[in-house]
Amino acid sequence: MTAESAIAEPPAVMTAVAPRRRRAKLPLLNLVGAAIVSAAVLYVSFFPVAGLPALGAAFNPTTGAWTMAADAQVTDRMLHLSGLQQPVRVVLEKDGTAHVTARTDHDLFVATGYVHAKFRLFQMDLLRRQGAGRLSEIVGKVALDTDRFELQLGLLRTAELEWAQLPASDPLRDALLAYAQGVNDRITEAESTHQLDAMFTLLGYHPQPWTPVDSLLVKGDMTQTLNFTDTPLVMALLNKSLGTDLASEWFPILPPNQQAPYDPGPYGKVEPPQGIATMTAMTDAQSASAQAVYERLAALPAGLVSKGGASNNWAVAGAKSASGGALLAGDPHLHLTLPAIWFQLTQESPGFHTSGVSIPGTPGVLIGHNQHIAWSLTDAQNQQTFFYMEKEDSKTHPGMYFWNGAWRKYITVSYQIPVLGGATEHLTVKWSVHGPVISERGQTTSVWWSGNLPSQDLGVLMNAGRASNWQEFREALRGWYSPTHNFVYADDKGNIGLISAGYYPQVAKGQPWMPMPGTGEYDVTGTIPYDDIPQAYNPPDGIIWSANQRQVTSSYPYYIGTASNFFDPGYRANEIHRVLSQPGKLSASDMQALQTDTHDFLASEIVPVLLQSLSKEQLTPQESTIVQLLRNWDFRMEINSSAATIWSYFYGWYVYEVFNPWWKSRAVPVEMQEISDTLDQDLEAWTLHDPSNRAFSAPGVGSRSAADAQRAAFHKMIPQIAKDLGKDPNSWTWGRVHLRVLENLAEVKGLNYGPRPDRGDGRTPLAAGDYPSTHGPSWRMVVDWGSGTFQGIYPGGQSENPASDWYMDRVDTWFAGRLNPMLTAEQAVAAGGIRTWDMRP
């Protein structure tokens, strides 16, 4: 052996040992690799990882999310429901509209619960979870702030009180129990057939049994969305920053612009409101407290704090109707979601003959008609939220507050909030006599909210749906508390009416539009007597309307809220009134056209003034084109209108031009957008009637008039539009900037509809504010008692299952402004294409 070969070949003993070791190690390495891979596969199959659901449970084809394919198929069925007393028949139209026919009222609600749960169980579960502060349990700590706030606000507590206070003999009690039974029948069936909504599978949880309290929570959610407001906090901040004089002038109780109240009086009580003081300055501590609460509420997800409503309804008496019968139209404006908030159905039983839309989770029809009357509603907007600054002394009376001359202990309520992927949160909520404490930063602040008054509003609705004339309808609504609604009415005898039913809190004294001392003198003392609330029946001109505007004139003797955000600026109401007031008879198709009316009332007032202000200006060719477009405009916010875009940009700039210098110089901590409704009204009023108002001469801009501000805004907006849309004004069509999105309720963007160009804006009867617009007519209904025709449409579909043909099948019809006939069960059968479910006990 040479030296080289000795180096090249290892010793014999080494060559014999090394491969044996390698061979011994290889199976072990193989096993370790297999174990690691298997563990990983099993882990991701059984447990959610990195935002993905547990893959095995979620995606297996037999019990996983793929079962939504089977769930999407709706066929004729015969099924047994344990809660039924008698057989029930459900007919489903081609578009899923459900007709429930039962031999007892109890069975009607069992079947309604089943049908709701079959098509909307996940939506129902989300709604009850929101109200009960249990969203974190399924989505993790991202929802913890929402859960804390909801439990603090007291929806769960109120729902439990309402259920506890419901007498055993009250028909609502049986309705809620029967409804819950029907929902639970469906949950049991869906569990056993593995056809729970896919979102349950993907989120990895199972729905708990439904209870009557859950239905009351859903009602609480709606009340909160529509009337829990932060406006007194906003007013406090405006008062502190702008000063009392400007705040009083710019944010008055009565609207500064011309509006069209539906109830002009005379009113039952003639004395002016007593004890309502003019706005006075706030202390630094009060302002700091208001700021703290305001910031907390501002950080909450959209929808938990009402930011002003937008809905329309009106009626035309038989005498003014082309058909000879009364007409009724209604389109409540809400967050437009997929699935929609509404589920369309008819309910037939010995006690009920209603057709319309219901809210899944609740047993009855909310808006619709029966054999004799039709009704719809808009939010009445009166102030139902009051903030109280509690007087405390932590040294001498810890854990207490001073009220009506004595120190009192707070009531405390404890909650556990389960959090997905985290520790359970413990929450203690303090209650004073005013309501829950929602902030202890600096100044302890509690909130009085009418949504916390236990009330049997669902029972009220059921009774209203059984009324056959105005007296019964009005009497049924006597028990309605919150949210206060404008209930429009039309019957088969040609009568029309409108009543703004609900709770109208009255305070003994103080400034209810701002946070008030909680020492007792400023408490809510009661409500306006029912006979004195805004209402009208068969008005002489044969028309009646509401669009969230202030319902009464300045001579109304009660405080019901300020112009600042509690009520709509009135442009939609003005436009509706303008159209309905025109001479001649009106038809159902006129009602339909008015629901999709895009005429901007404010534009029709302001644009002529702007053109006048520009009449002596030296204009560039581009500016001349813009002026010409405005001059030829019909004030309609149509998709192809360039003038609509110019108007929208202009008014935004005009508001900014006038108010922004004030905002800067006074360091106003409230976004102008937050109170744009009031600023719009102010500017409208000044432009038309007070063009030299001091507001135009803001600090730093010198003395100027409305016309000066208009010209400045006009010249400043053009570069902005050109930057956004190009140089040619003819190409600045409204559809390029104004889009509509229907948002998936579970916030899955891929399941949204849109964005799609749409007409209208926040001031037109076809309400479509914001960019993109996600709020608007959630249901349109037109009733003509003369011809006996009932029509309706909502954007979306009956099913929450995105794989279903009924997920968004109504959207195009809705976008086009068309309506579908609201059929009876017999008409639906005759129309064909139905599915039938025969339900047996």
Place this chain on the structure above:
Amino acid sequence: MGHAAVRRYVAIFLAALLALAGVLLGLWWAPFVIGVALGALDRRARVALPAGAAIGLLAWAIPLAVVHARYGLGPTAASLAAIMGFGHQGVVPVILTLLVGTLLGGSGAWLASGARASALSRNIGARHG
């Protein structure tokens, strides 16, 4: 084809049927268990792993195909893709589904065959001392 090979194919076929039955009964993890059993019978990973993977694939693919034949998978697949954040690329959840089934069967078989091979290796090592 020898008797051993025939026995092997029969065993794989029966294992596939069992896995399929398990999945149809809602036991979506059955391919893993069947894969483990298969791997325990054959320590050769190059045989057990593909066989287990194929069983897993079939046990999940056949029910999925049945769903497609009965109801159509398109809208459901597109919806699942949207929920997962893949737009409306319905092919993504289909591939993911088949991949999970395949991995369950394959990993089970690999694990058991690896364990058996390791045990055998230790026995041989012990005998050769």
